[in-house]
Amino acid sequence: MEDIQFNQLGTIKELFIYFLIAASIILGLVAFFTAYYSWKYRKRKDDEQEPEQIHDNKKLEFSLIAVALSLVTLFFVLTINGMNKIQDIPEDPHPDILITGHQWWWEAEYSEDGLITANEIHVPTGKELIIQFNSDDVIHSWWVPAIGRKMDLVPGVDNYLSVKVEKEGIYWGSCSEFCGAQHGWMRIRLIAHSPEDFERWKRRQLEPKQRLDEELFKKGEQLFSSKACTSCHAISPTASIPAVGPNLANFGSRKYFLSNIKLNTEINLKAWLRDPGKVKSSAKMPDMLLDEDQIAALTHYLENLK
Ligand code: HEC
Ligand SMILES: [Cu+2]
Incomplete structure (x- = not known):
């Protein structure tokens, strides 16, 4: 595999610079001619002669079309080329x-x-x-x-x-x-x-998670099954199902939770378990109607999975 595909940002930046240069030149020309002709064909005093009026100029029109077409073609080729460079994935990719x-x-x-x-x-x-x-x-x-x-x-x-x-x-x-x-x-x-x-x-x-020999931890573990958390969350680090909610096997080792919007602290986790919708509105986890003792046990359990 060539290394070039890993330089996606370089390729995109290069393309951006080419577009920027072309667009700046065109903007400059348009601005210049707009100003120039506004001045040239400005309103005259009655006795002054008007500049020559041009009605059509086939040569000029066709050359402008040719210039525009070649620019479009050039950038089409550059874009396709850039797209190829950054999308060079092998036929049969083995994702990591x-x-x-x-x-x-x-x-x-x-x-x-x-x-x-x-x-x-x-x-x-x-x-x-x-x-x-x-x-x-x-x-x-x-x-x-x-x-x-x-x-x-x-x-x-x-x-x-x-x-x-x-x-x-x-x-x-x-x-x-x-x-x-x-x-x-x-x-x-x-x-x-x-x-x-x-x-x-x-x-x-x-590694298999260490089970703490504590009342609260055991109560949390037991609630995790009896409260049907397991119907949405896997608790083994290699279990892909059910993936309705995040795999919680190593929950305690994460610094953040809820797609990284909340620090993984005891207070934040308790608030989440108390009422998910209040912490992250519309979240796809229902209010599990837990009492404070259950919340404390589940929190202790999950925070010690690390
Ligand atoms: C109906 C499915 C469902 C049930 C039942 C459920 N959850 Fe969830 N849970 C979710 C979903 C979906 C999310 C992800 C919310 C988000 O980030 O938008 C989530 C997120 C979480 C998180 C945060 C994980 C992270 O890394 O962001 C924890 C902790 C959690 N749930 C614990 C529990 C516990 C404890 C129970 C049982 C009392 C439970 N859940 C029951 C669906 C569920
Ligand atoms: Cu999204």
């Missing part, structure tokens, strides 16, 4: 990560070991990654401006994007295709680690 859009959160599955996580998306640096996109409901669009171009998530269609993140750090992005009430808050948090740290993170996520 599968990202699924949901109203209103992101799901990520790592194909190598089946690890599934939500909202906070971890990647290794220096590696050419192929990401596959799909949607569970409506069209969403992935965009993390600092690391590459946009890609739509369309139900029933697999789209691919190749990215290579050079620098470790945290990159923010958001959904860029209107997808309903909470579209504006469908934030992406991409965390790029060194390859070693990434492997460490993955191993940690896949």
